[in-house]
Amino acid sequence: MEKDIIIKKLEEHDERFEKVDKRLDRQMVAILDNREDINWIKENIVTKDNHQEVISRLDEIVLIVSEIREDHFFAIEWLKKHELRIANLEART
Numbered sequence: 001m002e003k004d005i006i007i008k009k010l011e012e013h014d015e016r017f018e019k020v021d022k023r024l025d026r027q028m029v030a031i032l033d034n035r036e037d038i039n040w041i042k043e044n045i046v047t048k049d050n051h052q053e054v055i056s057r058l059d060e061i062v063l064i065v066s067e068i069r070e071d072h073f074f075a076i077e078w079l080k081k082h083e084l085r086i087a088n089l090e091a092r093t
Contacts (some may be wrong), residue, residue: 046054
């Protein structure tokens with residue numbers, strides 16, 4: 001009789017250990033995922049050593065965008081003048 005109780009208790013403990021083991025497995029997977037994310041961040045984050053390089057690149061991008069906007073503005077003005085000329089020519093005929 002006592003043997004049956006002991007076996008039952010052992011089986012209950014086995015079930016509990018299996019649940020804990022599954023939780024630990026999930027946590028291990030999460031830890032490994034986090035480790036990969038942390039490594040990616042370490043490789044790609046701006047640091048004190050390379051922040052000036054990033055700022056320089058951003059300055060270059062801003063300059064290029066400004067030039068594009070300026071070209072766009074002049075192109076629009078050029079088109080407006082041509083549309084006005086076309087409208088004037090069409091009005092004469």
